[in-house]
Amino acid sequence: MNQPWQTKWPERISYGLSDAADNLVFQMMTTYLLFFYTDVYGLSASAAAILFVVARLADVIESLIIGIMIDHTHSRFGKSRPFFLWYALPYVIFAVLTFVTPNFSGNGKLIWAYITYLGLGFFYTAVNLPITSILPTLSKNEHELTLLGVIRQFFGSAVQIIVAVFTLPLVSFFGKGNQQSGFLYTIILFGLISLALIWNTFFQVKERFSQPEQAHQPLKDVWKMLKKNKQWFIISIVILLYWLTTAIKNQTTIYYFKYLQNNENLVPLVNGFTFAALIGVVLIVRTSKKIGKKQTMLTGIAVATIGQLILALGTILNQLAVIFTGTFINSIGNGLIIGLVSIMIADTIRYGMTMGIQAEGILASTDDFGVNVGLGFGGLITAGLFHLSGYTANHAQNLATQHMITLNYAWLPLILYVIMFITLLFYNERQLLAAVNQEA
Structure with a gap:
């Protein structure tokens, strides 16, 4: 059933910029925080690994708590929208504090980091969670929801690339040789921009479609719906695998170029090739309309796998041109994958509503959950393997550590892409859309 389009471009852009705002800080976490902790802040790789695990275990609980909070929020602004107003400022404050390097003892610095x-x-x-939960309430038009999801990911991916490319030059510019000051002033800049964009989203977006009789159901009824929502479970596993792959690869990039290529300045260059993710994101609207979202994501995973294989061969041949080519192709596939995540989650939310439960939170x-667990275990795997191989910050690495860096940068992500592809094959898009369209 065709539905009219409800949103206008100012609202669409503002919705997309919410993800850009979060990624200004998020990309700093995924790409540079492990390096900051080990090579700038002064934590050991093992201490950083344990910190990441503890943080991610906490985040698993926090994701559920925030989700429940959204589903039990009663306000004139809606269920998800108030969170942009309430939590933007503390988010930015803690982002800045995370990159502060106080002159504490070893234990004091570790406590501060925790x-x-x-x-x-x-x-x-x-x-961040409200960006996904609010999506199905913005429109009932399936193609409009796809467009909104694509706009969100376009801005999110663009900012990821900007952060990946310009962070180290900004650190150098602000720090003038002092990386502690450089990282701090860089995150302050990113944080202020993030705050303005998140608050802009609050003022510009509107929750239009909510069914009060379904919106605040008891947890026991929500749990019954989740057990029947097989497609939600499958896409959740795919999301977890994607972020695990991303964390392992992104966190290792700077180590690979610093210690195996002996040129840390190549990091912004190789990260510049990830702009190709925008190509994948832009292709989603037309491709998903033609072959469906599941096939589009499967195509993305296949393309990402091919690119990762080329990158891995580049590490064997020690050819930068091959590594850059693999990064470019891999990023196109990643754009197709990540651009569909919030859209397909929105589909499972709408599918849940066909069972009488509106539990978007x-x-x-x-x-x-996938982001947090993926990042946590990605950090654990990376830092843990480095520790076991004898990694020593700011020194030439032994042969075992060099092999571990290459394993994390090239080969583990390749294996995870294959597992991701196989998992998504079990996603039944036809059944889901049939139920949603019948309800509409």
């Missing part, structure tokens, strides 16, 4: 990073994880969830929490 407090700030755990706080940042909670408030990140509080401002809890169902959307799977996105942040």
Whole structure:
């Protein structure tokens, strides 16, 4: 059933900029925080690994808590929208505090890292989860929801690339040789921009479609719906695998070029090739309309796998041109994957509504759950393997550590892409859309 389009471009752009705002800080976390902790802040790789695990275990609980909070929010602004207003400022404050390097003892610095990073994880969830949960309430038009999801990911991916490319030059510019000051002033800049964009989203977007009789159901009824929502479970696993892959690869990039290529300045260059993710994101609207969202995401995973294989061959041949080519192709595939995540989660939320349960908070929490667990275990795997191989910060690495860096950068992501592809094959898009369209 065709539905009219409800949103206008100012609202669409503002919705998309919410993800851009979050990614200004998020990309700093995924790409540079492990490096900051080990090579700038002074934590050991093992201490950083344990911190990431603890933080991610906490985030698993926090994702569910925020999801429940959204589903039980009663306000004149809606269920999801108030979270942009309430939590933007503490999110930015903790982002800045995470990159502060106080002159404490070893234990004092570790405690500071735990407090700030755990706080940042909670408030990140509080401002990021509503971006996904609010989507199905903006429109009932399937193609409009796809467009909104694509706009969101376009801005999110664009900012990810900007952060990946310009962070180290900004650190150098602000720090003038002092990376502690450089990272701090860089995150302050990103944080202020993020705050303005999140609040702009609050003022510009509107929750239009909510069914009061379905919107605040008891947890036991929500749980019954989740057990029947097989497609939600499958896409949740795919999201987890994607972020695990992303965390392992992104966190290792700077180590690979610093210690194996002996040129840390190549990091902004190789990250520049990830702009190709925007190509994948832009292709989603037409491709998903033609072959469906599941096939589009499967295509993205296949393309990402091919690119990762080329990158891996580049590490064997020690050819930068091959590594850059693989990064470019891999990024196109990643754009197709990540651009569809919030859209397909929105589909499972609408599918849940056909069962009489509107639980967008809890169902959307799977996105942040996947992000948090993927990042946590990605950090654990990376830092843990480095520790076991004898990694020593700011020194030439032994042969075992060099192999571990290459394993994380090239080969583990390749294996995870294959598992991701196989998992998505079990997603039944036809059954889901038939139920949603019948309800509409």
